[in-house]
Amino acid sequence: MKQDHLQGTLELVILKTLSAAPNHGFGITLHVQQASTGLLGVEEGSLYPALHRLEKQRLIQGEWKKTENARRARIYTLTAAGRQRLTEAETNWATLSKGLQKLLRFA
């Protein structure tokens, strides 16, 4: 897969993660690593540029807060626009995969 496709997928996964509950970068990392091995690559730091891009696009919003372990962390929340984007992407994805399934069945 090309890098920007991968990036787009990573952003989608972040949105999906945050749709369950607000979370910090490390929490998202754990979730992504569990849900999709290898998508983040080896380095956990590569999550952050994606977070910043999403925040600049106002799809998510970050805020400094205390975690339950009394650590300071930047907690990201999905915005209304982010939620809308996620729904659109999921629909697109569903359509695309349905099309693919048909294609594979008839090929």
Added chain:
Amino acid sequence: MKEDWQDEIDSHLEMRGDWNQAQGLPPDAAKAEARKQFGSPLRTWEDIRAVHISIWLDTLWQDTRQALRGFRRSPIFSLTAIATLAIGIGATTAVFSAVDPLLFRSLPYPGADRLVSFGFFGPIDTNEFHLAGMYLDWRTRQTAFESMTSMLPAGTCDLDASTPRRLQCVSVEANFLKTLGIAPMLGRDFLSGENQPGAPRTALLSYDLWRSQFGADPNILGHTLTLDDQQIRIAGVLPKDFEMPQLGGIDVMLPAQWSETAARAPNSTIFLRTFGRLKDGVTIEQARERLQPLFQESLKGVPPELRPEVRLVVRSLRDRQIHEVKLASWMLLGAVLALLLLACANVANLLLARATARRGELAMRAALGAGRGRLVRQTLTEGILLGLLGGAVGCVVAWSLLRVFITAAPEGLLRLNQARIDLRVLLFTLAVSILSALLFGMAPAFERPQAVFRKFLVAAQVAISLLLLTGASLFARSLQKLETQPLGFQPARLVAASFTLRRQKYRTPQAQVAFYRELEERLHRIPGAFALSDSIPPRGSMGRPYSNIRIAGHPPLQPNGGMVGFRYVTPGYFQAMGVRVMSGRSFEEAERATGVPPLVLSLTLARRMFGSENPVGQQVDLDGLGHWGTVVGVAADAKNNGLSEPAGPEYYRLRMDDSIQLGLSAVALFRTAADPDALTPWIRREIAAMDSSLPVTVTKMETRVDAYTNRPRFIATLVGLFAIFGLTLAAVGLYGVMAFLVAQRTREIGIRMAIGATPGNIAALIQKHALVWTGGGVAAGLLAAISLTRLVRGLLFEISPQDPLSLVIAAGVVAIAATLAAWIPSHRAARVDPAAALRT
């Protein structure tokens, strides 16, 4: 920003460390593992920054495209705004490029801020000077300067070549260039031994002379040139951009060779121009304090009656150079900034009108999710884009304006020939464009309902244009007074031919007397009144102290009388110059042979010396050296201090037949009934017949006098130009607001007409609005004019800065322009068709 990113990364590492520890790793290993898992924080930073930059650029590009699309959609708005800004920014740039070399750009010497001019300042001269004997004392004892240096007042010398040339020659102390921090471009600087009288003469050529006379020959060093019949070895060539610190012309620099003995002699008159480089950390103020004791001591050598009129001057080289044009430069800069402000107000007004028209569009974009910040950004982008476009066109305007300035009045401002639009000026233009954009871009933030801010802007424009117009009419009236004042002499149909005899050829008194005798004979053949003089108005010659004058049978005169000028003239002088002899008589030809030289006093001098007593027939000693003479007449005052200063006291001495007192420089005057231009070749022919190598300058007196009004004319033209621009912009602004209001109130007008208002009522209603704002603007403008024009008192001639006529003219012009600008919209309003207006 970077700290925030770092905090976030740290927080991640800590949480990962906790996690790793929970998985059973020891604390240190847990932290190390966390760092490994995270990867390079530096790369993460870079990636984050790249994200931010690319998003910023994306938005900028979108905003720019959107703004340009918007401009294309409303071309009239865009073109008006850009043209307005181009005028404002262009004029500002042009003026800045002209005054920058005077006010801001550093002088062409390394460490120029530590260079000063210093010396005595007295009524003899307009600039500070030194006397060689005292200078020697100061040089050994001063503690203010790292180095001080001197030059003799600039003079001329004659170059012997295939075509002889008169050159500007300056004799300097050997450390002159070193003190300025300049090294010759070619060859070597002077050596201190070369200042000794009798030392072999060497010279430094100016770059221009090196090119024009020696074809830029790189092997010129060691060659000789013949100056005033002396062989002088060429030691070097001055750099191309070299400038004398007093801004005088220079072709050849020579080591001064005056002897210390001569300098220290009691009656020594070796005058010097003196400059110093301040020691590190010494301010001009401190230097003045440190020189004060030396000055007080030197003052003891000055005749007591002159002491109160002499003071110590220490001032920066820049002040020495620009003291005459400093005020003019700041005034022009102020005037053009006022114009720029007016242009910004105008564009702000246009933007407000457009904002009202676009309220729908903006509301729609806000509804579509554009945040408030995004909309502000969009507005700001539009503003800056307008500013930059205006600035770009403004550069073209500036370039053309500068050409106009230079062509209109090459002598209008010092260093005008150095004014150009270079990178430094362009950076200034860029800054001005962006600043203007921020200024007018803020306008929508201030707007209130009922277009209150727009009305305020219109009033401000009216006020500024009134201020500019007041300035323009003050300068125009001042110039007119300067040009039409009585001069005390008649410049029309008067031709002056000036020349300086070559020192070597006319070394002996006999040679000089013989030359002038033949010259008079030859020039008398030319029809008209003819005279010889050593100097002519509107300049004087160096004078002598008034307090030295003695009158036979009278008590000594009051001290502190300043200086009295004098001229040596032939009998035809008063007739040729057109100076009226008010009492007594003029000189007669017969008096020139022998006897006591007769004297003619100027009216001012006669009044001061004799009060109401009759001066004619009195015996006076005017130089205090025992040269007694008889006063035969009193002549009207003739301008001898330039055109803007009142005439100072002076007297005329008859040039006797055997006199060498005319000296080497003389002016031949001709008053002719014929065309003055036809005289020029005739005069040249007669002089060339005697000495073909003698350079002669022949000018019409009117041209000479005109040269003195160059600067006032330049100022009046520029401020006049700005006032016209300003008035036009203000009128356009007023028209714009009025038209907008009429359009906005069409329904209301329709209702009023439907219930019986006449078209006249409606027009009056609209005009009343215009009257209120212009009235406010005029009032504010008058207040500003009255308080600000005081600052330019120094630039006005025989006119008060609060000259009522100028204020009335300015207010009248503004009122007429405002009425015209309001008339069109008000009549459009009067023609509104109520039926059509109410149906929409």
